[in-house]
Structure formats: structure tokens, C-alpha cells
Amino acid sequence: MDIAAGGETGVLFAMANRSEIKVLAATRESRLGGSAILVRKGSPIRDLAQLKGKTIALPYYTHQHYQLAVALKRAGLSWHDVKVVNLDTAAGSAALNGKHADAFVVWDPNTAIAQTQQHARVLKPLKPVIDPPGMLYAPSAALDDPSKKAALRDLTRRVIRANAWVNKHPEEWAKSISRLSGIPLAAARLQVSRSRSMYEPVDKPTVAAWQKEVDYFKDLGQIPSAPVVKDSVQWDFAPVVEKAAAASDAGQGGR
Structure with a gap:
């Protein structure tokens, strides 16, 4: 696995268990969502x-x-x-x-x-309770390989463009979810109606929110120690994410 996207909690637990992971971008839900x-x-x-x-x-x-x-x-x-x-x-x-x-x-x-x-x-x-951003992330080893890192930059741009298409075509996306996941179209439409996610560069407030979360689980006794989250951010991807997100919002390709 060279890249993945999802909720931040599992990634933070993996970091706490010494998995070598780098965060490429943050994902934020602007609507109520289904959590x-x-x-x-x-x-x-x-x-x-x-x-x-x-x-x-x-x-x-x-x-x-x-x-x-x-x-x-x-x-x-x-x-x-x-x-x-x-x-x-x-x-x-x-x-x-x-x-x-x-x-x-x-x-x-x-x-x-x-x-x-x-x-x-x-x-x-649960979104109104607390809602730290999700993550687009990759294994550190993939980023240590120059050719894979270049490919991950390109794939990050493509993921952001695809996400922008999803936000602009809710009915087509609902039908795709229903077809590909095998769930009823009514459920897919409900999901899409309350979701609009966006990719954004990782910044200091986002890292602080993730750090607060992992510290919380440490205090609960659910992880042995809290990793320093900022050390697991691939900071040089921020310009890539920012440019791709801006281009997608403007309806351009984003290279």
C-alpha cells in the first residue's frame, strides 16, 4: 500500500505503535456528515x-x-x-x-x-461534538524513494481533482456509490446529501488538533505513549495540495 485516505484516529493509533507513516494532506467535512x-x-x-x-x-x-x-x-x-x-x-x-x-x-x-x-x-x-480533519497518508518508505514520491505527488493531485468532481456531481456520485458498493440508492443519496469533503494542506492548527486527540487517548490509557504528530507530516506536500485544491475549485486541472 503506497497511499490511503480516511479518518485520522486509526492513523494516530498506528503512529503510537511505531508505524512509519507520513501525512500528505488533511481532509475536512464541511457538512453534517453521517457520523x-x-x-x-x-x-x-x-x-x-x-x-x-x-x-x-x-x-x-x-x-x-x-x-x-x-x-x-x-x-x-x-x-x-x-x-x-x-x-x-x-x-x-x-x-x-x-x-x-x-x-x-x-x-x-x-x-x-x-x-x-x-x-x-x-x-x-457526532460532527458537532468534535471533528478533527481526516488524513491522506503514505508509508514513509514510499516517500524515501524519489520515483515513488514523484508518483505520490501526481496521485495526490488526481485524488483532489476526483474529490472536486464528486462534490460537483452529487447525483452521479450517489449512483456510483450504489452501483460499486451494492447499497440501496436511497441510502447513497442520503449519504451524499450530507457530505462535502475537501482536501487542504496540513497546517499547525490541524496538527494541534491531531496531537490533542492522541494525547487524549494516552490519558485514557488506550495507547502506551503519544507520538509527536508534527514529526509525521510530509510538510513539502503542502504546496502541492494547496495548488491542486485551488485549481480544482476553479475547475482547472491542477498540475
Whole structure:
């Protein structure tokens, strides 16, 4: 694997476990998104305080892992006031529907599928709680190779252009998601309607947000030590990202 994009939490956990990773760009969601705490249709749970003593299904080491931890704290609950079960998205959905979990923490398209197919209810959207940017990242070894680094620069530009196309063609993108992922078109349309992500250069405030997150998990005792995030940023990609993002916004190619 030479490049990937996704939530920052898993990457931060990997850094804490000494994986050699470099962050090329940040990704930011400008709309509400589908990150949420879900409960079953008809559930009596109406606020986060009512989760005390309840079982929550959560895929660990995800963006939502951090969002849930902060949401619980703001509701006056600790991580130990609830029973958090580490389940992947399919198992978490089954646990919620089968009444083996009282809540399910997840993201789109899984949230949209649960809402449109199982009529799950959003107890709490998580973007307003806390929402550090995601990451476009690569193994350090790939960036140590001059030819691969040049290819990664080019691919970063292409990723940003493709993302700009997605933002400008929501219906076509929803149909593509439905076709390629095999999910109902209604769920894909719901996902697209509340998402508009953007790539941007990594800057000091973004690094500070990531550092705050990894320090938080260290304080929770979920990682042994907190890495220095700024040391894992490929700072010379910032001009590449900035130029490509500006060109894409202007409808140009961005070389």
C-alpha cells in the first residue's frame, strides 16, 4: 500500500505503535456528515446520559472512537460508565438490530443504510461534538524513494481533482456509490446529501488538533505513549495540495 485516505484516529493509533507513516494532506467535512450514535426504532433512549450502563457497539480505532469518547465526557459520563464493545460495522448493525447493543456508533454509508433500511434513529450526530480533519497518508518508505514520491505527488493531485468532481456531481456520485458498493440508492443519496469533503494542506492548527486527540487517548490509557504528530507530516506536500485544491475549485486541472 503506497497511499490511503480516511479518518485520522486509526492513523494516530498506528503512529503510537511505531508505524512509519507520513501525512500528505488533511481532509475536512464541511457538512453534517453521517457520523452518529444510533439507537433502534422505538428505543426509549433520548439523550446521552441515558447511555449509562448500556452496551454500545463501536468499531475501535476509528474517527468515531474519539468522537464517542468526547461525547460521553461532555454528557458527564466516563468511558467506564458504559460497556463499549469493539465490533465492525456489519456486526455492530446486527447487534443493534438483534438487541444485543443499545446503541451503535458508525459513519456513512452505514448510518444511511441503518436509517433507510432498519429505521434506526440518530441519537446524536457526532460532527458537532468534535471533528478533527481526516488524513491522506503514505508509508514513509514510499516517500524515501524519489520515483515513488514523484508518483505520490501526481496521485495526490488526481485524488483532489476526483474529490472536486464528486462534490460537483452529487447525483452521479450517489449512483456510483450504489452501483460499486451494492447499497440501496436511497441510502447513497442520503449519504451524499450530507457530505462535502475537501482536501487542504496540513497546517499547525490541524496538527494541534491531531496531537490533542492522541494525547487524549494516552490519558485514557488506550495507547502506551503519544507520538509527536508534527514529526509525521510530509510538510513539502503542502504546496502541492494547496495548488491542486485551488485549481480544482476553479475547475482547472491542477498540475
